[in-house]
Amino acid sequence: MKTQFDERLKQIDDDIQWNKQRNQKVKNEIIAEIEKHERKPSILKHTLIYSSSLIAFAIFAFLIVVNITPINESQRPSDEEITNPILDEDVMEEENEWIESDNELDIEDGVKMTEDRSTWTEEEMLNDLSAGIILTHRQLTKFVEGEWVPDYHSAEDQQIISDLFSYVSRAGTAAFHLSADNYLYVDLMNLNSVLGEAFQNQDDDGLLLAYQVVHDLDVAYNGFEEDKGPFGVTLYRDATYDVVRTYLGRQ
């Protein structure tokens, strides 16, 4: 049964009116683009026939010339190979540039926590909230995908664990100061507790649960992934909340 509030909500949709002329303009643009798209295959077909005829003719002419011209005995394939070294270098350079630019993207994408928090501005808090979730998600994704197998004792892993606590704590503090979303703050605090419990008990299942929580947060607040994950459909909060409480012994 519809409530009065439902009626008010429905009314919003009726009250948003897109200018008819603008609507028509977009329609015309779509039709033009579709027609352009449909013309492409036939143009391509004609171009293909024309160019293949040209190539066939060129090959035919080349064969005739080769048959007529006497072969120079001193000319060897190895001589031909070095006729244009500059071109090869160019190609190599281009390939290297591609590889370098790929690496740059992998290593440096600008996601980092604020270093100097003496003046922690709203902008920096927003950054730390987002970056904290992203960096935690990245590290725990490595765990889920088998790239990081924590032994919980090595100095390297202790550092990683310490970093994870730092990311989540700072993101949580930022959420608190920004009064962003009470659920977000609670989720981040719970995430910190789950991580603490998992590390203390050296429990991989706990880390997996922490991953699930941070994965959901990444979907909900950063929107980087489909609303799906290794767990099938991500059930943000609804799926993890009770599990988290149980894991922390609160139920």
Add this chain to the structure above:
Amino acid sequence: MSNVKQQVITEWYSQYSNSIFSYILLMIHEHQLAEDLTHETFIKAYKKYDSFKGDSSPKTWLFSIARHTTIDYVRKRKPVSYLKEFLSFKTDKGPLPDEVVQIKESSRELFEALRQLKKTYRDVIILRKLKEFSTKETAEILNCSESKVKSTLNRAIPALEKQLLKEGYLHENSI
């Protein structure tokens, strides 16, 4: 076949373009961008037309494309700006330009309150209450389970009412 495809897309545009446009506008609050993404939605529908098997209604299918198109666009933005959209800090609350879209005064308060909600809540309210999709259709568009739609809606409505109270648009005894 191509002409048939073009004809169907044109018909769908006449039927659903307004609704698709307002859906995108409610998600991103940028009228110019909403127009561009509406355009892109119908172009994608044309290109993917052969994959439409008719398992869902054309409207549900188009809304699903519109949602993915919008999300894809937003993902390409920097994370901080995306987060800002969610948290809606220092957002421009000025009127939308009349030449593109008009929102009646009676709905502006709810429109503003909706934009303050978090994305998951907003998605479900828009689809279930504004667009009046069924729970099953909403689940198809959002690519999630029906139970998630129900539970999210149960949380989303009180959150919206709370937002209206906070902004002084609603009195406690009127809920």
